[in-house]
Amino acid sequence: MKLDILYEDNDIIVCHKAPGVSSQQERSYDPDMVSMLMNHFVKNGVKNPYVGVVHRLDKPVAGVIIYGKTKAATLALSKQITERKCTKKYNAIICGNIRNLASSSNVIIEDSTYTLNDYLLRDAKTNTSMVVDIADKKYSTNKEVKKSSLRFNVIKTINLTEDNPLYKENSPFGNVLSLVDIELLTGRHHQIRVQFSNAGFPLWGDLKYSTFSKECNQRKGVALCSYSLTITHPTTKKEMTFSVIPSNSIFKNI
Numbered sequence: 477m478k479l480d481i482l483y484e485d486n487d488i489i490v491c492h493k494a495p496g497v498s499s500q501q502e503r504s505y506d507p508d509m510v511s512m513l514m515n516h517f518v519k520n521g522v523k524n525p526y527v528g529v530v531h532r533l534d535k536p537v538a539g540v541i542i543y544g545k546t547k548a549a550t551l552a553l554s555k556q557i558t559e560r561k562c563t564k565k566y567n568a569i570i571c572g573n574i575r576n577l578a579s580s581s582n583v584i585i586e587d588s589t590y591t592l593n594d595y596l597l598r599d600a601k602t603n604t605s606m607v608v609d610i611a612d613k614k615y616s617t618n619k620e621v622k623k624s625s626l627r628f629n630v631i632k633t634i635n636l637t638e639d640n641p642l643y644k645e646n647s648p649f650g651n652v653l654s655l656v657d658i659e660l661l662t663g664r665h666h667q668i669r670v671q672f673s674n675a676g677f678p679l680w681g682d683l684k685y686s687t688f689s690k691e692c693n694q695r696k697g698v699a700l701c702s703y704s705l706t707i708t709h710p711t712t713k714k715e716m717t718f719s720v721i722p723s724n725s726i727f728k729n730i
Contacts, residue, residue, distance in 0.1 A: 562706060
């Protein structure tokens with residue numbers, strides 16, 4: 477698999493991660509970004525190459541990802557991520573007409589912008605997260621429960637016709653999909669996937685959080701792409717934005 481490098485200098489390297497590729501090394505023979513980058517540096521004659529993991533994208537998710545080439549750059553970028561001093565934007569394809577999302581205590585709708593607020597609890601054993609009710613005493617004092625917020629706009633809704641390869645007879649979502657533009661306000665484990673699934677509008681192709689996707693055998697990746705990342709360069713201090721066009725096959729069918 478060939479690296480898709482968007483930008484590289486002495487401090488950072490920015491890539492377009494393909495779906496199915498891990499952001500970091502794992503105990504499998506599947507391709508991962510860190511190993512691919514190490515090979516890239518070695519082939520280009522870099523002595524003692526260093527690859528610093530700054531943030532992660534879920535394995536089935538595609539999009540912009542950045543790594544540090546020095547420890548100092550990695551630390552500076554990681555601090556930006558932690559302190560929410562960067563901007564991450566995503567495109568996603570949601571099952572159903574997301575405009576029907578009911579207004580409730582965890583949903584704020586202002587003009588055409590939706591803000592979704594939940595509390596998530598991660599289960600490391602199953603590598604999943606779930607939305608919990610902090611009014612419940614067993615969660616209200618649990619320090620592992622984290623607030624999770626995102627805002628989104630609906631780009632368009634799509635009514636699938638029978639000749640569309642995404643069309644499914646007797647779809648519980650009426651063969652309607654929503655293309656949305658998402659900005660993360662927090663950075664939680666599986667945040668986008670969990671929050672939309674909990675709201676009743678799972679992401680297309682999400683085998684982990686969507687029963688519909690499992691039943692339809694949607695195995696071409698989650699319809700989610702981190703299409704834009706804005707950071708401050710750790711050395712020059714200049715604001716930089718990197719962007720891609722979603723490459724997942726489902727985006728081509730809408």
